[in-house]
Amino acid sequence: MNWFKVITLTTALTATAAMAEVAVIVHPSNAATIDQAEIARLFTGRGTSFNNGSKATPLNLAESAPARAEFDSKVLSKSSSQMKAYWSKLVFTGKGTPPKELNSDAEMKAAVAADATAIGYIDAAAVDDTVKVLAKF
């Protein structure tokens, strides 16, 4: 089973090398708090509101944005392929619609800053005072 360990280890190392911190962001006026399980519920279409009862609109980054893979793996504990398979099942059975996708950290920040119900995420290094950070992973 040595080959098996090598593959697992290589995968782990490759993943670690690319790791950067992801910041989950909301509109500055949003007073909600959130934990990882609640974020995962919103981004898998299983929840639609914050814990204070107000409406939540999750926004995703496109696969081309580096923080997307980080978010999928750290917060949702899935690979981007697994998430695509998950959403395929819901989309083609009429049970759900994936979050709208934005192309970059800058577009995400602008969208979150403009919508009091939005929740998104960006590379933690890109955070500024137009948005509020709820959690970092």
Added chain:
Amino acid sequence: MKKVLLVTAVAAMCSHSVLAEVNISGFASVMGGKLTSGTGVPEFGLGPTFLANYPIVGVYEDEWTFKPDSKFGLQMTADLTEGLTATVQLVGRGADDFEAGFEWAYLSYELNEHWTIQAGKKRLPLYYYSDFFDVSYAYLWVRPAADNYTWQIFNYTGVNAQFNYQLGEWAMSGNIYTGREDDGENKLLSEFFGSQPVREIWKDIVGGVLSFNREWLDVRLTYMTYLNERYRNGVQVTWDGKDNRRGKFAGLSANIDYNNWLLLSEVNRLTLDGGDFDTYLISAGYRIGQWTPYLSYADFDSEGEKHNTASLGVRWDFHSSAAFKFQFDDVTDDGINGGQVAGDSKAITLGIDLVF
């Protein structure tokens, strides 16, 4: 997966035009395969055959073929705003010579954050994989095991109400539905299990699905009852002197996705004419980066018809929207008293599934 187009739709009933956002998405599979050995059923004059898909009669024989599992689907959803959407899904399958038809066509209205009502034509959500059977990218194997997914009717036209609730750590979702299906010339009954045209009717369909999800665990319950009527060559078929019979279907499925281990299972029973048709499926896979090797075993058991399939394969997620799959299937047909389906067979299948 999401391409947004802005189209101007001129509503025939209105004098003004409305702007609707239309999402286009789709899926496709290109799969080829052949038998490596097979007995066929000499008493029916059937040569070596691997019946990979019952309802659409997808069969592999001695020569390579791409027809049984290849298909493409195109879905268009028009967002009419305020919770109303219209969806159509066009599916073309190799087994039908890629003649595309509207597999789904329904209106959907979001009542509130928990409930959505849908009306139109949809897939019957009987087994776990029934309603996304064509979207092979969404599951592990080349296809859900044929021994479970044997039923000749797979769509219905009617009304569906679906719901979504959070119960503490558990996400609860499901749907209740009612409707009917009248299949003018049923492919499985007309072409494979007979040589005369069979019109198959499932009416008074009432069913429900209840799912519970929590992190790595997914449990699903399903129940459906229907009234079956059938015409062979235009003449109504009777069972014990009655021109209809009631079927009752129940199933339980449990799936685990934990630390790269996948464990998938379902067990189902259809009671029809006082007989039980029992099916189960169990499968395990282990994810190693982009590779997921898997094993599966599926079984069908009734009074006369008895068969099972053991499968071994691998899924390789080589691209962010596409997966390569290779699968070996070993079918044992233990049917008695004329209950054989296609005999024993061994077959290989390989190809690509994708979504966009």
